[in-house]
Amino acid sequence: MEPQQPGSHEPGPEETSSQSKTRSGTVYGLSACITIKGDNVKAKFHRPHNYVGPRQRPQPLRTATDFSNATDNVAAAAATTKPKKFFKPVHSTEHTKDRPIMEPRNAREALVSPQAAQWLESIRAEVQGLVDKQTFLQSYLPKGAKAIPTRLVFKVKTDEHGNVKKYKCLLVVKGYHQRHGVDYDDSFAPVAHATAIRVALALATAKDWDITHVDVTQAFLNTEMGEKEVYVEPPDGIPSEWVEKGKVWKLLKFLYGQADAPRAWHQTLAKFLTEYGFAQAGFDGCTYILRCDDGAPRLILVAYVDDCILINPKEERRLRD
Secondary structure, three states, rough: OOOOOOOOOOOOHHHOOOOOEEEEEEEEEEEEEEEEEOEEEEEEOOOOOOOOOOOOOOOOOHHHHHHEEEHHOHHHHHHHHHOOOEEEEEEEOOOOOOOOEOOOOHHHHOOOOHHHHHHHHHHHHHHHHHHHOOOEEEOOOOOOOEEEEEEEEEEEEEEOOOOOOEEEEEEEEOOHHEEOOOOOOOOOOOOOOHHHHHHHHHHHHHHHEEEEEEOOOOHHHHHHHHOOOOEEEEOOOOHHHHOOOOOEEEEEEEOOOOHHHHHHHHHHHHHHHHHHHEOOOOOOOOOEEOOOOOOOOOEEEEEOEEEEEEEEEHHHHHHHH
16 A cells, blocks of 8 residues: 555545536526536526527507507507517418418407508408497496407408408407306207208209308397397407497397307297298208299208308299399
8 A cells, every 4th residue: 555645635425525516508598507516506697798688578458448549540559569470371372472461360460460451441340240230239237247258350361362352350259258047048059961961952953953152141140139138348459439438248139159149040040931931841950941832842941050052943043032
């Protein structure tokens, strides 16, 4: 065993554990220096010279007044926020060369998009249609009642070539906020069976009859609410002339999104067709037949919610029109 030099010795286990170890690296763009000394761990982060800090998010428009001001001055709203990254493009983008038409997810994105003027016009057209059909009445919320929130849905309608046909806005109710037994009772609504549609089309093809597709515009708005009182909150983005401070909308007719709206529309359509002389087919509850005096069919109507197929002999075109 060699003698040790004076003043030198081998480190023991306690002395080894007290020594520090340092490691450096990068974590989420920040320089990190980690020092380990025994059971103690210390970490220091240093920002690089080109670090600009977290991205500042635009302040949300929280009240109906904020959105009303945005609708009155689209240019001012566009200058304050840039939520372009939240847009989702339409699948067909052949209608534009420089940029695709985007479908905003809410009114805020619509009013700051490049098509803000078109979206604002679609909002006004949608609400004006509700007003013309006397769909709601502005009222104070009664004590103990709960207003159901609503929203605006935006869609770009294109043709088969990808050209824009229409900027469509639809006001819908957030039906998942409705309470069964309070806001609605039954929600089941029948639709035409696929077999009934195929049989009707096969019959029309075999007899060379006319086939016409009809889409009922704002179908649910033709159905009265009845005795049940339902209150909704005006959606964000509605122009100020249709929103009074402190008031909500009392629905007089059904809106899209309500849990019982399809059922109410089916009952309204069935009642109207029965009064007009149609008879419900025995093989399908959504197929109605209007017959001549000799029993021959004059007009066949197959209903699938608000989409209808009209089938009639060629000599009965005036009845169809």
